[in-house]
Amino acid sequence: MTADQLGLRGRLVVVSGAAGGGIGTTVTEMVAQAGATVVAVSRSKEKLDQHIGPLVDRGLPIMPVAADAAIDEGIDTALDAARSAARDTGTQLYGLVNVAGGAAPATWMPSTRVRRSDWRELFAANLETMFFMSQAVAGELRTSGCPGSIVSISSISGMNTAPFHIAYGTAKAAVVAATRTMGAELAAAGIRVNAVAPGVTETPASGTYVDDDPERDRRAIAMGRRGTPAEQAGAILFLLSDLSSYITGQTLLVDGGLNLRWTHVGADNTSLFLKDDNFRDAITRWEGQDLT
Template sequence: MSGRSQLPDLQGLVAVVTGAGGTVGGGIAWEFACAGAGVIAHYRTSAERVHRLVDRITGQGGAARAVAADLAGEADCTRLMEEALSHFGRVDALVNNAGIQPVQDLASMTADDWRAVVDTNLTSAFSCTQAAVGMMRRAGTAGTVTHIASIEGSSPAPGHAHYAASKAALIQHARAAALEYGPYGIRVNTVSPGLVHRPGIEEEWPEGVERYRGAAPLGRLGRPADIGRACVFLASSMAAWVTGHDLVVDGGVMARPTW
């Protein structure tokens, strides 16, 4: 596949990427495939986009399979990992990317609104991690888990209280899991993106895009490949002594003084 020479070599490894139908998730799955990994591309509703992604990967000589699952249920999280094992024979890396980001002010938020975001962004990652790590431990695999968090995990935006809380919790879950799974050779980290470009974002939110570009020392939005390559790095032997770490990929926005 094109781009393979620019990435760490993940030949022979298998990665499960949740939420691969989204812009960031698709970018993560693509970069793992470019690095030589077999990819399980998970989706819940975006079947067409994920199947196009899988066709693109396999059309360029990579290995990928689309798997539908509702990660709100533990059984589907387990089935997702079992599908990976059945198709590829192993699971080496899990990227918990599936999530939602509704905008809603805290004063009008209900407990159901809160639970919908926390269950989708946090509980699904917990359940998928339990399933994947159980499989890794049984196989004696020194695998990796990477949660896609956000810079909002430490710097929330208005209207995102439930989202920011779920992302902060992902960072702490990864650190706790790194402590407990480290003795088995399993590394757990987070990647915290800033604002990532997607088609139409300039038209939908021009003022936000302009503010972000102005605040970023590198002067641009992120690209899906930026997030995907960070995940590939963390899953590779180049990061063999990295665990419990939050890798911020934001163009430098979080380095800017707030006063």
């Protein structure tokens, strides 16, 4: 397979959540290597300097942009940068990859302990950011009359149960629903909308609560190991590219067969991947909640 088969040369792709050092950074690199100009968006200039700066120094066609995709002003900044980059490079806006999102360890808890503020925070980070960035890019593509491809990150937690992580799992399930609906609405305009649902993947973010246990991985995952950012980015690149030109509204589960076994939930219904017993005890504590 050559870069030309991907059909990304001469096109511009926005990556939202590009500078976390995991999936977003890897997909930024791979899309640029495929010949596209990439607008790499992150709310953290420090992380852009750390993770995207070295890619720019290598000569890859990447424009780092510090903007918060969770707010309208940040989306406007990202789109203005994309327009400017398209003019400067003679490219055409074509794609969007929504990686921004995630959940801090503090968001793991029983469903009876979830507050409205917890729920809203996770939906804002994982659903609203994806939707409103997609809306903005789709609007730009429709105005220009150009085709395009939008790919978002869901999660295995949005494809099945997410014990003690209900808000995150439900938000990621909503990403799947939004992907299907936008795929149907935008198909006639030549804009494809798809998603990738990663399983357990070795990223800086997952390292905050997932420990290193190869034997546990062999028991839980059909392929016997966790995924890498490059493996998730490869699926994203496929859905972004012309190789998937007849696919829209779909969510591709990239989990090494974890869902085929679904044995990573223990007797107490918590994930076997959680790092330590103290963390497990903290998130499963039911007594004494005050939700007022």
